[in-house]
Amino acid sequence: MSPRTVRPPVAEPVTTEPALTPAAVSASPDAAAGTAATAAPVVAEPSDPEAGAPSPGTGAGAGAAGTVPSAGPAAGPAAAPPAADGPTAALPGLPQALTTRARTLAGAVRRRCADLARIESPSGDAPRLNALAEELAAGFRATGATAHREAGPAGDHLLLQWDGQDESLPHLLVVGHHDTVWPVGTLEDWPVTEQDGILTGPGVIDMKGGLAVLEGAFALLADLGQRPHRTVRLVVVSDEEVGSPDGRRLVERQLRGAAAVLGLEPPHPDGRLKTARRGSSRVRLTVTGREAHAGNDAAEGVSAVDELVDQLVAVRGLACQPGTELNAGRISGGTRANVVAGRAEAELGLRFATAEAQRRTLDNLARLAALRPGARVRTEVLSSRPAWPERAANPLLRHVRSLAAVLGQQLDGGPAGGAGDTNLPGSRGLPTLDGFGAVGAGAHARHEHIRIDQLAPRIALLAALLAVPLPRLRDRAEG
Numbered sequence: 145m146s147p148r149t150v151r152p153p154v155a156e157p158v159t160t161e162p163a164l165t166p167a168a169v170s171a172s173p174d175a176a177a178g179t180a181a182t183a184a185p186v187v188a189e190p191s192d193p194e195a196g197a198p199s200p201g202t203g204a205g206a207g208a209a210g211t212v213p214s215a216g217p218a219a220g221p222a223a224a225p226p227a228a229d230g231p232t233a234a235l236p237g238l239p240q241a242l243t244t245r246a247r248t249l250a251g252a253v254r255r256r257c258a259d260l261a262r263i264e265s266p267s268g269d270a271p272r273l274n275a276l277a278e279e280l281a282a283g284f285r286a287t288g289a290t291a292h293r294e295a296g297p298a299g300d301h302l303l304l305q306w307d308g309q310d311e312s313l314p315h316l317l318v319v320g321h322h323d324t325v326w327p328v329g330t331l332e333d334w335p336v337t338e339q340d341g342i343l344t345g346p347g348v349i350d351m352k353g354g355l356a357v358l359e360g361a362f363a364l365l366a367d368l369g370q371r372p373h374r375t376v377r378l379v380v381v382s383d384e385e386v387g388s389p390d391g392r393r394l395v396e397r398q399l400r401g402a403a404a405v406l407g408l409e410p411p412h413p414d415g416r417l418k419t420a421r422r423g424s425s426r427v428r429l430t431v432t433g434r435e436a437h438a439g440n441d442a443a444e445g446v447s448a449v450d451e452l453v454d455q456l457v458a459v460r461g462l463a464c465q466p467g468t469e470l471n472a473g474r475i476s477g478g479t480r481a482n483v484v485a486g487r488a489e490a491e492l493g494l495r496f497a498t499a500e501a502q503r504r505t506l507d508n509l510a511r512l513a514a515l516r517p518g519a520r521v522r523t524e525v526l527s528s529r530p531a532w533p534e535r536a537a538n539p540l541l542r543h544v545r546s547l548a549a550v551l552g553q554q555l556d557g558g559p560a561g562g563a564g565d566t567n568l569p570g571s572r573g574l575p576t577l578d579g580f581g582a583v584g585a586g587a588h589a590r591h592e593h594i595r596i597d598q599l600a601p602r603i604a605l606l607a608a609l610l611a612v613p614l615p616r617l618r619d620r621a622e623g
């Protein structure tokens with residue numbers, strides 16, 4: 145018997161499939177568990193003979209954040225037997241086992257998500273990000289991963305690997321991040337809470353839920369005695385919310401030779417996966433003029449503020465084209481009313497529907513020239529993510545859709561407005577899908593939440609995707 149606290153498997157309310165239909169789920173009896181500062185990983189111990197039977201003295205309260213040793217024996221009524229063909233044909237009985245056990249594991253994943261959200265981890269806070277990286281590494285190691293921490297200037301990144309049954313196959317890359325947009329102290333007035341089937345708190349959907357769901361998927365596979373079909377690598381970066389200025393190099397490195405890329409960002413609020421993302425660039429315009437007395441020597445001065453205003457009008461014209469959106473997010477400059485401003489700057493946020501629109505606009509911005517003698521204009525691209533265009537044929541989405549169908553779920557995909565780390569592989573034509581994280585809404589907003597009834601379907605789907613062979617995915621192989 146493991147020395148860890150063992151929590152008896154709790155029969156979670158079994159909701160009616162297919163997924164993504166709202167189902168009334170009452171809060172589980174152990175919903176209040178888990179107020180500790182550290183989190184317990186979702187652990188599968190397939191050989192634990194006691195896992196299936198509640199034992200005395202291990203009930204609720206026997207540990208703040210209970211470890212879940214195993215899904216235990218299948219709970220609840222068996223799902224309808226799946227079709228014998230389709231993507232899981234090689235593994236008979238798998239869809240039923242995944243669906244049933246994912247329901248049992250969902251409680252542990254929910255607690256794990258809550259525990260991870262209780263470890264605050266804003267971008268830039270290296271000590272907190274490192275503490276969370278350690279916690280995540282421990283959780284993933286418990287599912288069979290090897291973990292490697294890679295130092296970054298604003299917190300460690302993580303690289304994890306699960307060896308596949310067939311190690312000669314190109315790896316499957318999963319990308320995630322453990323930073324959030326929420327400053328330290330947010331928990332004080334917005335604690336992680338669960339009510340009416342909703343778990344809310346800073347970072348629960350973006351993306352502590354996604355990390356917990358993936359951990360649950362690997363715990364599920366381990367529980368069933370399965371290894372992923374091919375080797376899986378997971379990159380968790382510490383700076384995604386500020387454009388992955390350092391984490392990008394890890395993603396870049398792991399893209400080499402990858403068969404496909406999955407993102408753990410949240411799906412669309414209705415559960416659809418993300419099949420494309422707009423490009424995004426952050427640009428700073430810095431204008432230098434010449435200071436002078438605004439009354440006595442105005443003619444000697446060159447106003448940086450006037451120049452910036454004129455430049456912004458020009459930039460608005462440049463960005464006024466289909467597929468491009470401009471947000472002049474911040475401007476500043478000058479010192480006093482009686483001084484001709486010597487310096488001014490603006491930070492622009494740009495969104496692009498296509499790589500062509502992005503390239504053209506950034507080229508134009510780089511060529512900006514001063515409109516008045518004596519002024520200087522400098523353009524800096526602070527961060528940039530390439531547009532990931534929608535593809536007409538999407539064999540990866542087709543594969544996931546049919547896997548979902550075998551699991552009794554209905555699932556589709558659609559393009560997303562925001563950018564993320566999957567922009568990189570998507571822009572290069574690598575088979576890429578995002579939105580494998582927890583279902584919910586409100587990323588970066590105070591109503592951020594995940595739907596608890598959607599955890600089990602997501603765990604089962606990811607586990608299935610990891611377990612079965614991938615079809616041919618490259619466009620050129622389509623014939």
Ligand SMILES: [Zn+2]
Nearest residue numbers: 350351384409
């Ligand atoms: Zn995110």
